[in-house]
Amino acid sequence: MTKKNAFYAQSGGVTAVINATACGLIETARKHKDVIAKVYAGRNGIIGALTEDLIDTSKESARAIAALRHTPSGAFGSCRYKLKSVEEDRAQYERLIEVFKAHNIGYFFYNGGGDSQDTSNKVSQISKKMGYPIQCIGIPKTVDNDLPVTDNCPGFGSVAKYVAVSIREAGFDVASMAKTSTKVFVMEVMGRHAGWIAAAGGLAAENKGDAPHIIIFPEVAFDRKAFMLKVKQSVADYGYCAIVVSEGAHYADGTFLADAGNTDAFGHKQLGGVAPVLAQMVKDETGFKYHWAVADYLQRSARHIASKTDVEQAYAVGKAAVELAIAGETAVMPTIVRSSNKPYRWKIGSTKLSRVANVEKMMPKSFISKDGFGITQKCRDYLAPLIKGEDYPPYKNGLPQYVTLKNVAVAKKLSDEFIP
Amino acid sequence: MTKKNAFYAQSGGVTAVINATACGLIETARKHKDVIAKVYAGRNGIIGALTEDLIDTSKESARAIAALRHTPSGAFGSCRYKLKSVEEDRAQYERLIEVFKAHNIGYFFYNGGGDSQDTSNKVSQISKKMGYPIQCIGIPKTVDNDLPVTDNCPGFGSVAKYVAVSIREAGFDVASMAKTSTKVFVMEVMGRHAGWIAAAGGLAAENKGDAPHIIIFPEVAFDRKAFMLKVKQSVADYGYCAIVVSEGAHYADGTFLADAGNTDAFGHKQLGGVAPVLAQMVKDETGFKYHWAVADYLQRSARHIASKTDVEQAYAVGKAAVELAIAGETAVMPTIVRSSNKPYRWKIGSTKLSRVANVEKMMPKSFISKDGFGITQKCRDYLAPLIKGEDYPPYKNGLPQYVTLKNVAVAKKLSDEFIP
Numbered sequence: 006m007t008k009k010n011a012f013y014a015q016s017g018g019v020t021a022v023i024n025a026t027a028c029g030l031i032e033t034a035r036k037h038k039d040v041i042a043k044v045y046a047g048r049n050g051i052i053g054a055l056t057e058d059l060i061d062t063s064k065e066s067a068r069a070i071a072a073l074r075h076t077p078s079g080a081f082g083s084c085r086y087k088l089k090s091v092e093e094d095r096a097q098y099e100r101l102i103e104v105f106k107a108h109n110i111g112y113f114f115y116n117g118g119g120d121s122q123d124t125s126n127k128v129s130q131i132s133k134k135m136g137y138p139i140q141c142i143g144i145p146k147t148v149d150n151d152l153p154v155t156d157n158c159p160g161f162g163s164v165a166k167y168v169a170v171s172i173r174e175a176g177f178d179v180a181s182m183a184k185t186s187t188k189v190f191v192m193e194v195m196g197r198h199a200g201w202i203a204a205a206g207g208l209a210a211e212n213k214g215d216a217p218h219i220i221i222f223p224e225v226a227f228d229r230k231a232f233m234l235k236v237k238q239s240v241a242d243y244g245y246c247a248i249v250v251s252e253g254a255h256y257a258d259g260t261f262l263a264d265a266g267n268t269d270a271f272g273h274k275q276l277g278g279v280a281p282v283l284a285q286m287v288k289d290e291t292g293f294k295y296h297w298a299v300a301d302y303l304q305r306s307a308r309h310i311a312s313k314t315d316v317e318q319a320y321a322v323g324k325a326a327v328e329l330a331i332a333g334e335t336a337v338m339p340t341i342v343r344s345s346n347k348p349y350r351w352k353i354g355s356t357k358l359s360r361v362a363n364v365e366k367m368m369p370k371s372f373i374s375k376d377g378f379g380i381t382q383k384c385r386d387y388l389a390p391l392i393k394g395e396d397y398p399p400y401k402n403g404l405p406q407y408v409t410l411k412n413v414a415v416a417k418k419l420s421d422e423f424i425p
Numbered sequence: 426m427t428k429k430n431a432f433y434a435q436s437g438g439v440t441a442v443i444n445a446t447a448c449g450l451i452e453t454a455r456k457h458k459d460v461i462a463k464v465y466a467g468r469n470g471i472i473g474a475l476t477e478d479l480i481d482t483s484k485e486s487a488r489a490i491a492a493l494r495h496t497p498s499g500a501f502g503s504c505r506y507k508l509k510s511v512e513e514d515r516a517q518y519e520r521l522i523e524v525f526k527a528h529n530i531g532y533f534f535y536n537g538g539g540d541s542q543d544t545s546n547k548v549s550q551i552s553k554k555m556g557y558p559i560q561c562i563g564i565p566k567t568v569d570n571d572l573p574v575t576d577n578c579p580g581f582g583s584v585a586k587y588v589a590v591s592i593r594e595a596g597f598d599v600a601s602m603a604k605t606s607t608k609v610f611v612m613e614v615m616g617r618h619a620g621w622i623a624a625a626g627g628l629a630a631e632n633k634g635d636a637p638h639i640i641i642f643p644e645v646a647f648d649r650k651a652f653m654l655k656v657k658q659s660v661a662d663y664g665y666c667a668i669v670v671s672e673g674a675h676y677a678d679g680t681f682l683a684d685a686g687n688t689d690a691f692g693h694k695q696l697g698g699v700a701p702v703l704a705q706m707v708k709d710e711t712g713f714k715y716h717w718a719v720a721d722y723l724q725r726s727a728r729h730i731a732s733k734t735d736v737e738q739a740y741a742v743g744k745a746a747v748e749l750a751i752a753g754e755t756a757v758m759p760t761i762v763r764s765s766n767k768p769y770r771w772k773i774g775s776t777k778l779s780r781v782a783n784v785e786k787m788m789p790k791s792f793i794s795k796d797g798f799g800i801t802q803k804c805r806d807y808l809a810p811l812i813k814g815e816d817y818p819p820y821k822n823g824l825p826q827y828v829t830l831k832n833v834a835v836a837k838k839l840s841d842e843f844i845p
Contacts, residue, residue: 181499403812
């Protein structure tokens, strides 16, 4: 086997544990220097490959790489940049291969969501056609938990834990104030099309009357009347009402409850602000005093309350990606396979990228309660293991100690500039 | 010394550690049953006293009381209810004494902010005049950290830690996305008139370029031009800009950047939503993609990331309150006295309630940097010890285990109803 370098890039929205994946990948690659010479990372994701802006991770100490395991965000920079289709812009793909060839890169590891798996798959195909076959391994990552085949997506478990812990804590708070003050609390969480994150809030409600009392999913068209009835009933029964709402909450005609009007590079609408809209709606109809929170990036960067299960799985897919490459695989993605629910047991499997690319896994209907405002036992059984365990980062002076890498650039070998 | 019962009530906005104070108070009282027979708690704060709705805390197990130490919110219910002045409504005060007399209550412990200390002081005075002298001990609590005399207020340290940790984590997140996506992140925090909480965000910035790059204090009139320059400079220098903004941010003429228009029982305006206003302002002027978060109740209920120092101090003031009462004191409040900065050393002292009541401690000017957008070393030296140490609650199935008390009512002794 010829010794080649590997390329690794982080893609799309970062998470509390994507660096744990990087850690697993780099630590494992370092154990196989006979096969993988060096791991180069793309500065700001795939853009780093297109612009030949590579980071030499071999310049980082073992200690720094180990610290990635407990550091949120994307240590090498990520990007929201979707490669066009091969038909539209073949030059981009050719440029990638050209850069990989120049740096003797034989392994392409792409850590992201559905779009990224699609890109990995295409790079694999084109590299073969161009006579410089690259082994392409996609690595799952998305807080939205919307990749198919894999039991769950690294990054999701930690957001799920953050959301469940937060609504439990806020619920306790509101319960103690409700007599004379706030009666309705609305917490907005991420999840454009799939309600996985919102559903995770439901884990906090273990006993009758526990917060949250209402969950608003993007899978269920918002029914204002039913919602108001439920709010009033909750206040009547428990003195207060705690609500988790997905940013993707929408009316039957598809209009989002809150629509900021902006779109990102993938053409997705930039949402935010459904919580204040909903809170005001409740105030107008019921007069109840409200408070609302929008967790936004706090939820996906909250490494301080990461799920141990999630951290372990994130590390494991990074490790498995290298092992798949060494085994000669290409156009595959390591997956998490659930072998048992109680006790929760999982192992690493793999799937073809063609089965994953651009497929969005929605919540099964059987996961949402009949009234559309809660989760079922089946959903709880699925979600519960994913938030299990704590994995605290080290602290100094009261603050978590996260690593910032040196990110030393690899000397460029190509003379021409490429503007993506 | 005649054996009497004690009355304890939680007042105003609850915190992550006000129950730790209740824990210290009840556990200490239980050790002195020769002096304090039982601790009765007011259901929903002082309203419980006015309506003779008392909770018999002796019905709770030692284990349940111990669990209060790690449970956020107000376990007996709190309230936003300010007693009118004695001149305006003497009947209310007389009613309190009447209820206390009926239940052989000789100690009044009131756990709250400036308003509550004022109430405690008045009850002490009136009880003497009415010939049923009650020992009144105020106990400090407020996330706003705005009580005078005491070094800091229990509740504040944990919010401070939450804010510093959160902006550090979100800062890492934004830094890794900034190349192609979000460049400006705005996090809104509590603090109507005093910028203590916003200032705590500054602790996260330990090295040049660290988040947050801008803090907006209620102490400094908002200067849009200077702000925009700073945002642009931060993006130019570091690639992104992380901002912590106080809900009380306002223009020179006093207008709040965001004003929800509602007022609470104390006549305070209910604020919220300055983050989206600021984010949109940045977008309009610079075109930078933004994200924003409003932590709201999440920040003050976040027992999962409480400051160990804060928990210990919260417990200590509860304990000290009982000790002051046993020592025969009245119209006093235990305080936290800082005896050394490095290493941080503190002890419990006490002050007269008259020195505390209705006095708001503002941030010294020397704590805010010259440009008005950051904190000074002096501020850092003051704040740093308050977020030190972690004090994790126990977890089960991935969720923190918080206690809900039985809250058994004491049989009423008075025939007349009182509607506050």
